[in-house]
Amino acid sequence: MAALKPSKRVRHLFTVNPTATLQLGLWVALSIVVMTVDHRYHSLDGVRDVLSTVVYPLHYLTRLPTNARNWLNENLAGRATLLEENARLRENQVFFNAQLQKLTTLEAENRRLRSLLESAVNAPERVLIAELLAVDFDPYRHHILLNRGRQHGISVGQPVIDQRGVIGQIIRVDPFTATAILITDPNHALPIQINRTGVRTLARGTGNFQELELPHIPNNEDVKIGDLLVTSGLGGRFPPGYPVGAISKVEFDPGSPFAHIIARPVAQLDRIREVMLLEHEPMAAPPAVVGTPAKTSP
Amino acid sequence: MTTDYSSGGEIITLSFLLAFLLAGTPLPGWLGWFWPDWVAMVLIYWCMALPHRIGIGLGWLVGLLVDAGRGALLGQHALAFATVAYLTLQTYRRIRVFSPWRQAFSVLIFLLVEQVLVFWISGVIGYPPRDGWYLAPAVGGMVLWPLLFVVLRDTRRYFQVT
Numbered sequence: 157m158a159a160l161k162p163s164k165r166v167r168h169l170f171t172v173n174p175t176a177t178l179q180l181g182l183w184v185a186l187s188i189v190v191m192t193v194d195h196r197y198h199s200l201d202g203v204r205d206v207l208s209t210v211v212y213p214l215h216y217l218t219r220l221p222t223n224a225r226n227w228l229n230e231n232l233a234g235r236a237t238l239l240e241e242n243a244r245l246r247e248n249q250v251f252f253n254a255q256l257q258k259l260t261t262l263e264a265e266n267r268r269l270r271s272l273l274e275s276a277v278n279a280p281e282r283v284l285i286a287e288l289l290a291v292d293f294d295p296y297r298h299h300i301l302l303n304r305g306r307q308h309g310i311s312v313g314q315p316v317i318d319q320r321g322v323i324g325q326i327i328r329v330d331p332f333t334a335t336a337i338l339i340t341d342p343n344h345a346l347p348i349q350i351n352r353t354g355v356r357t358l359a360r361g362t363g364n365f366q367e368l369e370l371p372h373i374p375n376n377e378d379v380k381i382g383d384l385l386v387t388s389g390l391g392g393r394f395p396p397g398y399p400v401g402a403i404s405k406v407e408f409d410p411g412s413p414f415a416h417i418i419a420r421p422v423a424q425l426d427r428i429r430e431v432m433l434l435e436h437e438p439m440a441a442p443p444a445v446v447g448t449p450a451k452t453s454p
Numbered sequence: 455m456t457t458d459y460s461s462g463g464e465i466i467t468l469s470f471l472l473a474f475l476l477a478g479t480p481l482p483g484w485l486g487w488f489w490p491d492w493v494a495m496v497l498i499y500w501c502m503a504l505p506h507r508i509g510i511g512l513g514w515l516v517g518l519l520v521d522a523g524r525g526a527l528l529g530q531h532a533l534a535f536a537t538v539a540y541l542t543l544q545t546y547r548r549i550r551v552f553s554p555w556r557q558a559f560s561v562l563i564f565l566l567v568e569q570v571l572v573f574w575i576s577g578v579i580g581y582p583p584r585d586g587w588y589l590a591p592a593v594g595g596m597v598l599w600p601l602l603f604v605v606l607r608d609t610r611r612y613f614q615v616t
Contacts, residue, residue, distance in 0.1 A: 176509075176510065176543050177540070179509070179511070179540075180537065183510050183511065183514045183533075183536040184536060184537070186514070187533035187536065188533070190518075190529035191527050191528065191529035191530060191533070194528040195579055204522055204528060207518065207521075207522030207523075207528075211523035214474050214475060215478070217475055218475050218479060290478055290523070290524065295583075295587065296584055296588070335525045342580075342581065
């Protein structure tokens, strides 16, 4: 029984802390001060750096079982499975190489045409692969923690993509880790374009991994289910042309001036394991007000 | 009356570390919704078992580390954990004599208070909860409390943490 702790009972049964309420009051007040300073002024980044460095090894330990399982899977896979996978990958490579050849010619042509038009040339982008360390515990806030940080040259605002499409962008960088906000976070909006028609709008997060909301599209606009959304490049954060999602629901409400349009992200945001961080140089100094999607503070 | 309170500090630290790891392990599907905040539960246990040693201040510090680890607003879990520690300290004399299953109901209430505080703060900074599911981890915590209690109690007795 829980009650049977003889020696301790004698010692602590009458332990009364008369100042407990006062203590609580002080700590709560301190929390409120810390939260306000952290939220409004972001001047606690030094403290956060220290704390996140302290907890960083814990994130690694958390990943240990997953890593061990992956390692076992890789090392104990049967010969047949490996051969099969090898064949599949080789096939893929042939296919991609063929596409790449086309791409190189197109890129060269594109650059030539752009220089003819004297428009800004798209600088080639560098990518850095990062692994997911943790997801935010708050189920309504879609933030993820990545295992690359300031040490690896990550900076705030860098776009994050996976092999399918856009995932989000970096909002905070610590010494060894970085936090990214997903495009489905309710506080995130991404400037996009409907690929088929060229209509520009925003893709707002809804807090649901499967849904993006497209506001401000008039009822008479040509929008069809399945239309691909790509980044428009407005706002300067994201390079143009990356796939974001596909229209999954279009509802016209005669009473409201705008259609109710929902899109489904192409990236599988709820099962991210590895992501790519783009090193994207904004073409010109981007105006900070035009659709800058990062909104960590209201 | 002995005042040697220094024994077993590593055990307490280790239990918090394990709780942190456990809480960080994602569970698939709907089970994930009920995965409790292990750190808060371990804090409740130690506040109850060693109220002279573990208290509001330590709860606050642990909360601050949790904030840093989860990328939450600094101070968010600190406030909630300090409150949980306070509630436990105010009631530990009663709860300690309950059976683990009856304790679980008190733990449910503490965990609900914690969740509500955390989500109030989230709401203030622009992330209001969209449905009632955010309270589910408290229920998971209640169900798993007897298990955690027995494990920690036996560990504490074995290593004579006082």
